[in-house]
Amino acid sequence: MAIIEAKQLSKYYGKVRALHKVDLSVEAGDIYGFIGPNGAGKTTLIRLLLGILRADAGAAHVFNQDAWHHAVSIHKRIAYVPGDVKLWPNMTGGEVIDILTSFNGHDNSKKKQELIETFDLDPTKKCRSYSKGNRQKVALIAAFASDAELFILDEPTSGLDPLMERLFQEHIQALKAENKTVFLRSHILREVETLCDKVSIIRQGEIIESGALKDLRHLRATEVEIESKHPIADLEKIPSVSNVEKSGCHVRLHIDSAHIGALIKHIASSEVLSFHSTPPTLEQLFMRHYERDE
Template identity: 50%
Template structure:
């Protein structure tokens, strides 16, 4: 078994004059969840379609479960499941029938798991697909995917339209998948979901990978927000290296400190005897947005 469930290097794809992908690197280590983030139109769905053998890349390399996604598609698809961003259903069939069809297309379906998933996601399999709400349509594809034992799950905005209870159920399922040693590529706009589930994250923009790594590694570009209260005024903090956006507000101060300066700043603060201290690490959303501001040259300082 190879180290990577998915590995792409310098992937390129154009549609006529439009360059969808110019230099896309993506790696999903086996047995891990990899988040795949990017704004609308960045090339996430194009990348996924190349991995599924629906599109042929113009350049670069792509490897899926140790094989070529274009030539070995039929064989490899027995080992993966896919949840599209926009689920298409056959209007006249019921949800349960569609799940069976999707399961059969992938290989086989575990009926016990299907029943279990239908229960967990509270989906009525007897209703005709055209009567489902948007969230329920999504659930049909989710149940079909989660009821399988595929080694790789490729999920493109799988929880769009799901309510918070179902979102939480989905996260539990992915944790279980991870515990079984299976791999997941999770493309999502829901930062909290990716933050909780992903071991590594790849951020792309305009068809190129702009950053990749674990959350800890990604934080290097960002700042931590610190709020502290002191008995005596501590304006001297504003001048310390790495500190920015300093606000004093009565006895409390708020400032941002560069991630790599944080240990030094905190050590210095200890000597000032703060009466309360809160430090918020940058959220994934801040990391993501910072790529925009730094790319356009407007530094967040």
Template identity: 50%
Template sequence: MTEVVKVEGVQKNFGKAKALSDVTFTIKAGEVVGFIGPNGSGKSTTIRILLGIIKRNAGNAEIFGKDVWKNSLEIHKRISYVPGDVNLWGSLTGGEIIDLFLKLHGGGNKERRDYLIERFELDPKKKAKSYSKGNRQKVGLIAALSVDSDLYIFDEPTSGLDPLMESIFQEEVERLKSAGKSILLSSHILSEVERLADKVVIIRQGEIVETGTLEEMRHLTRSTVEMEADGDVSAMADVAGVFGFEQDGNKATFSAEQQHLNEILLAAGKLDVKKFDSSPPTLEDLFMRHYEG
């Protein structure tokens, strides 16, 4: 697939403080990439560099094969962006602001705009100064989703939205995905990233610490096993690849390393197993592996 976004060894300093030391990842055509990390890890700085708002100190960053700093105006014609805190003109109504955004972008589908206003339950006649944070986010999302862009960049887009609106946003992202659009989704809601992303990029202290599909990343960590048997389950505690073993009568819970699953299953098979459930690690498990301590 064609690389829509290409970031290689990007560095950024603010004075003596190093915000990004080595950021490298790609987004292919039709791919949803989840970009995760805690506050201060460098997510928003990376996104601002991609948008041409700030200049990198080193490395390369391209969108549609063009340098993000030198060709930002041309690139912006083909992208939609929603920040984590949408600032609006207080004296204008939500509807007026959405129309202004669409006009500034140079297009937009008015039928889709009206559909999204209804779907996100936004009152477009109210002045923006009366909007809650959630409603300000809705204005940004409606404007971005009303434009037929090739790349959508969302930086904590559902901040302030209730769970129902979060679900609607996720459905809209799935629609974009099915239409072959490329999406960079930075979100603190890990379940949202897990549901939507084809690939996950984890950033820590300005460096990319892991990149890959969820399935690829799950091979690097342990599954959780819950089992019940007629035999003595304590025998499982000494099997290679078993960690964190806990026993409650004839039931046991433990973590299992992927490369030892065959040995674990063979050992369990000798105990007259009544139940054996293995759950792959969640994105939260993978995320916390990099941030615990």
């Protein structure tokens, strides 16, 4: 079942194209990563899904309900953590957590207490004195303490230290075990890589790449480094090989993973000393798109 379904979703601010004909589908139990450079339309998309912005064209459905018209009933089943958490300056963190979770109608004081301890938050301090990281913790605890089915997280770890980041990842994995759905926007590609099953890359308001991370890798060339006793000839004849750098018996090239078998056959006779193949990292995927047509 699709938890989030966007079809031809578009949003324009005057002449500025914030989001253009975006299609997106997040299934139940997915940990879905969402990445893209600054100003690509990520926040706009999240706000459209939350029904706090209205689409100019297309439709966004969450739990099979229209995100704008049924915002209230959708929000009863989701938890949201914004990238830049702002809280009421004259209330304590503990109060804010209680207030935020109370809207979803559950009393999770035990869970809240556990989370406060694991995330090491002082809930008695006024929010005005919290640092960015601590405000983030407040929002995260409020989110994890709720019984939501869908978690929309907008760069949730941007103010956290590495230790807290790891704690966060553990909690996300626990959510996955409970078959909850997570929609995660992140700048930290390593985080997306470890956590997410599926990824979408957005750029200038359009989704330019989307799918399971392992499928995306197949789309991109694998980098191969070979050292052999004899120089290898005719490498360019193997399908999909590109970027060949040769220096004597040392070769570096890019090849689609589908054709690695052909490459291995070709080099078999050249007395290979070492063979290194590196699948593309998300960062490389990302940078490729980022740098394209610039």
